[in-house]
Amino acid sequence: MKKIVFCLMAICLVLLLVQPLCAGSDSNAGAGPAAPSGVSAPGTILLDSLSRIYEPVNFNHDMHTSVAEHCSQCHHEHPSAKEVTCTECHSITATDFRRSAKTGFIACRSCHAAIDPAQPGFPGLKAAYHRTCFQCHRDMGDVGLDPLSCSMKCHAKKKG
Amino acid sequence: MSLDRRQFLKTVSVLTGSAVLGPYTSALASGEFHGWPDRYGMLTDFTECVGCRSCEKACNEVNHLPQPEVPFDDKSVFDTQRRPTAHAYTVVNRYENTGDPGKPIYRKVQCNHCNEPACASACPIHAYTKTPEGPVLYNENLCFGCRYCMIACPFYVPAYDYASAFEPRIVKCVMCYDRIREGKIPGCAEACPTQSVTFGKRSDLLKLAAEKIAKDPERYIDHIYGEREAGGTGWLYISGVPFEQLGFSTDLPEKPMVEEVKGFLSSVPVVFTVWPALFGSIYAASRHHEAYTREEMQHQSKEGGKEK
Amino acid sequence: MNHNTTITKRDDFQAWFLNKLLMGMTWPEYMRQMITPFNVAAAIILSVGLPLMGLRYIHGLEVVTDASNEYPWGLFLGWGLFAGVPLSATGFVMATAYYIFGFKRYKPLVRLAVLAGFLGYFFAVIYLMTDLGRPWRIYYPMFVGFGTASVLFLVAWHVATYLTVQFLEFSPAILEWLEAGRTRKWAVMITIAMTIAGIILSTLHQSALGALFLLAPAKMHPLWYTSYLPTLFLASSIYAALGMVIVVSTLSAVFLKKRADDHFLGNLNELTIGLGKGTSIGILVYLALKLVSLAHGDAWGLLGTPYGHWYLVEILGFVLLPALILAVGVKKASVGLVRFGGFHAVIGVILNRINVSMVAFNWKLPDHIHDIIPHWQETAVVLSIFTLHILVFRWILVRMPVIYQDQGFK
Numbered sequence: 001m002k003k004i005v006f007c008l009m010a011i012c013l014v015l016l017l018v019q020p021l022c023a024g025s026d027s028n029a030g031a032g033p034a035a036p037s038g039v040s041a042p043g044t045i046l047l048d049s050l051s052r053i054y055e056p057v058n059f060n061h062d063m064h065t066s067v068a069e070h071c072s073q074c075h076h077e078h079p080s081a082k083e084v085t086c087t088e089c090h091s092i093t094a095t096d097f098r099r100s101a102k103t104g105f106i107a108c109r110s111c112h113a114a115i116d117p118a119q120p121g122f123p124g125l126k127a128a129y130h131r132t133c134f135q136c137h138r139d140m141g142d143v144g145l146d147p148l149s150c151s152m153k154c155h156a157k158k159k160g
Numbered sequence: 161m162s163l164d165r166r167q168f169l170k171t172v173s174v175l176t177g178s179a180v181l182g183p184y185t186s187a188l189a190s191g192e193f194h195g196w197p198d199r200y201g202m203l204t205d206f207t208e209c210v211g212c213r214s215c216e217k218a219c220n221e222v223n224h225l226p227q228p229e230v231p232f233d234d235k236s237v238f239d240t241q242r243r244p245t246a247h248a249y250t251v252v253n254r255y256e257n258t259g260d261p262g263k264p265i266y267r268k269v270q271c272n273h274c275n276e277p278a279c280a281s282a283c284p285i286h287a288y289t290k291t292p293e294g295p296v297l298y299n300e301n302l303c304f305g306c307r308y309c310m311i312a313c314p315f316y317v318p319a320y321d322y323a324s325a326f327e328p329r330i331v332k333c334v335m336c337y338d339r340i341r342e343g344k345i346p347g348c349a350e351a352c353p354t355q356s357v358t359f360g361k362r363s364d365l366l367k368l369a370a371e372k373i374a375k376d377p378e379r380y381i382d383h384i385y386g387e388r389e390a391g392g393t394g395w396l397y398i399s400g401v402p403f404e405q406l407g408f409s410t411d412l413p414e415k416p417m418v419e420e421v422k423g424f425l426s427s428v429p430v431v432f433t434v435w436p437a438l439f440g441s442i443y444a445a446s447r448h449h450e451a452y453t454r455e456e457m458q459h460q461s462k463e464g465g466k467e468k
Numbered sequence: 469m470n471h472n473t474t475i476t477k478r479d480d481f482q483a484w485f486l487n488k489l490l491m492g493m494t495w496p497e498y499m500r501q502m503i504t505p506f507n508v509a510a511a512i513i514l515s516v517g518l519p520l521m522g523l524r525y526i527h528g529l530e531v532v533t534d535a536s537n538e539y540p541w542g543l544f545l546g547w548g549l550f551a552g553v554p555l556s557a558t559g560f561v562m563a564t565a566y567y568i569f570g571f572k573r574y575k576p577l578v579r580l581a582v583l584a585g586f587l588g589y590f591f592a593v594i595y596l597m598t599d600l601g602r603p604w605r606i607y608y609p610m611f612v613g614f615g616t617a618s619v620l621f622l623v624a625w626h627v628a629t630y631l632t633v634q635f636l637e638f639s640p641a642i643l644e645w646l647e648a649g650r651t652r653k654w655a656v657m658i659t660i661a662m663t664i665a666g667i668i669l670s671t672l673h674q675s676a677l678g679a680l681f682l683l684a685p686a687k688m689h690p691l692w693y694t695s696y697l698p699t700l701f702l703a704s705s706i707y708a709a710l711g712m713v714i715v716v717s718t719l720s721a722v723f724l725k726k727r728a729d730d731h732f733l734g735n736l737n738e739l740t741i742g743l744g745k746g747t748s749i750g751i752l753v754y755l756a757l758k759l760v761s762l763a764h765g766d767a768w769g770l771l772g773t774p775y776g777h778w779y780l781v782e783i784l785g786f787v788l789l790p791a792l793i794l795a796v797g798v799k800k801a802s803v804g805l806v807r808f809g810g811f812h813a814v815i816g817v818i819l820n821r822i823n824v825s826m827v828a829f830n831w832k833l834p835d836h837i838h839d840i841i842p843h844w845q846e847t848a849v850v851l852s853i854f855t856l857h858i859l860v861f862r863w864i865l866v867r868m869p870v871i872y873q874d875q876g877f878k
């Protein structure tokens with residue numbers, strides 16, 4: 001039994017050390033519901049479906065996990081998570097998170113692809129991303145006031 | 161300009177008096193047509209639009225329009241109300257949001273591709289076509305530049321190239337007809353980051369719009385602009401604020417504009433047939449009267465001479 | 469032999485030229501009598517307007533017209549077509565009265581009326597072609613594309629056909645001037661057919677000009693927009709024509725007195741009174757229709773607005789008032805008063821057409837009144853075309869038997 005407790009503590013220690021590295025500088029641990037452990041597996045995601053026009057978007061998943069109220073705020077295909085915060089299920093190790101994500105979470109692009117005129121109500125990938133982002137960002141005043149904010153906030157313009 | 165034999169014969173037959181009636185009656189018969197069933201349309205959801213002007217940029221690119229003086233990421237264009245011009249098929253305008261002042265509302269303006277377009281019924285040369293696919297197209301090779309389509313359009317859409325000496329033409333959105341034919345979607349709809357501009361079958365879009373409104377009555381006012389306005393338009397709109405606040409004409413008749421002139425056009429055959437008969441007989445009567453009076457006078461003078 | 473005929477032919481031509489075109493004067497004489505204050509003013513106007521019309525072919529329509537994407541039509545059509553065409557109903561109205569209804573006493577005025585009508589249509593087409601983006605395609609509605617559901621298609625066809633009809637109607641005067649007696653006989657034979665064609669075409673296109681605006685219900689002010697527009701346009705064109713005959717005959721009698729004969733001058737006063745009577749009755753019919761349309765539109769409330777005041781100025785000051793002036797003039801047998809009333813009625817029709825096509829159209833747009841005021845280029849071009857109109861009119865009146873009778877063809 002002692003052995004198990006020791007192992008868990010060791011893992012926690014390692015995670016605490018590693019965490020800043022994968023979460024990047026934006027990680028404001030302690031601000032959101034993810035506070036207790038600050039663990040989230042995907043870390044930073046490169047969104048590059050528009051890389052023809054823009055530099056890929058560096059999406060800091062960790063930071064968003066920490067501010068989101070619950071996973072289904074973005075991951076709408078995960079309705080069971082509506083009532084509970086992310087960390088209640090995912091405040092575990094990265095491996096565990098990955099395992100749980102495999103069964104519970106789906107990447108946006110696995111459903112949302114190119115726009116299909118036959119299903120006009122179904123968002124394409126671009127709309128899926130943006131509508132998700134804008135739920136919060138429109139209210140934060142950095143979207144919808146200046147077309148330049150697109151390139152200032154997320155989409156660095158491709159050089160050349 | 162090619163004038164083939166059939167067209168020539170048609171012209172000749174139009175020139176002959178009796179055939180003059182033909183076209184008008186066929187124009188009247190077209191009144192029962194309610195549009196091609198599978199035609200495409202667009203749905204703009206003003207609650208989704210963030211004013212990024214990606215649609216303007218994409219439209220400019222796919223239609224090979226001239227580069228604008230002000231770049232597409234410059235928000236200063238929102239300081240004035242713009243309209244489509246000879247250099248832009250579509251423009252986005254900003255309106256104050258009375259409900260939520262921090263969040264301005266953006267309205268994309270372009271041709272609405274009416275079910276029964278007023279521009280097409282205005283054109284004396286048939287330069288406009290409502291295609292079965294939905295887009296309303298304009299053929300500059302037929303146009304002589306009377307600009308009656310611009311008078312007739314209830315949405316102030318067609319623009320004219322007043323600066324061109326020899327090739328002035330009407331400029332307006334074509335709903336990316338060529339792209340649709342290739343199986344692609346219009347440039348603006350593809351570029352829109354939020355799909356606030358959605359492309360699809362008009363019938364599907366009507367359903368979608370109704371669903372959106374029903375699902376979220378807080379977010380939308382209960383009206384699909386374009387469902388019935390001016391006889392219905394290919395481009396539909398839903399909004400969170402009343403449409404008049406976004407500069408829409410809300411007093412348009414629900415029947416197509418052409419209905420307003422059908423009564424007049426139906427009088428044309430009547431005039432062509434009744435007038436010659438009427439005035440011909442008046443002429444005959446007045447000639448007869450004249451001859452009669454002259455005879456009478458001669459007769460009287462003779463009688464006067466004879467003293468019967 | 470051959471040599472001789474050439475000389476005779478050339479002499480013949482010279483004689484014909486001096487006789488017909490210079491009216492028996494030599495070149496120096498002709499040029500000298502050309503220098504009059506009116507001609508100098510005309511030359512000044514044309515020297516501004518004609519170069520502008522040429523520049524249009526370098527820099528596009530925007531050089532000559534103030535038209536914009538919101539205001540596709542301006543003064544060229546408001547004045548030249550919408551006011552020009554009803555005022556040119558003279559030919560149709562007088563020919564109908566004379567040939568069909570048998571008002572024989574108006575004979576001295578029929579040719580003048582037909583000429584005024586023909587030139588009015590001719591210049592309406594000139595205004596239209598100045599306004600068209602590609603005027604060289606003017607024949608397209610006839611031969612290339614057929615917008616059969618379009619009111620403008622009808623207008624194009626009818627104006628073109630009617631222009632031809634009017635030319636044929638006037639051709640006896642030209643042929644008399646050219647002393648082509650045999651051809652003239654043919655031209656005279658078709659008069660009745662042409663007159664009836666004229667009635668059909670005129671009824672339709674006069675009303676069609678009003679129907680053009682029916683297509684834009686949401687853009688027009690409700691006081692002027694009514695389903696009666698075609699009927700109102702037709703009704704007003706009839707009295708406009710009678711008023712215009714008063715105007716044209718008065719101007720001819722005053723400025724070209726020397727060219728007129730007794731047949732014209734001697735009968736004019738009496739005929740003017742008769743025309744005045746017709747005009748005032750015509751106005752009253754129109755006014756009644758106008759009131760019916762107002763009641764039908766149920767837009768009474770709008771009469772209290774600035775546009776309503778302007779509407780009242782139109783129907784009281786420029787419809788009712790000329791009718792009253794004419795009625796009084798007829799009653800008192802005052803030719804002067806009738807002439808004044810005739811001018812007033814004509815101005816009223818011009819005002820109505822400007823109101824419908826320019827003031828009422830787009831009334832809801834901000835800055836509307838400011839935007840309908842034409843810029844100087846447009847005004848200069850309109851003035852130039854109008855000047856040309858008068859010059860051509862005068863040129864024909866002083867040469868061809870219009871206000872005098874050719875003794876050979878009486």
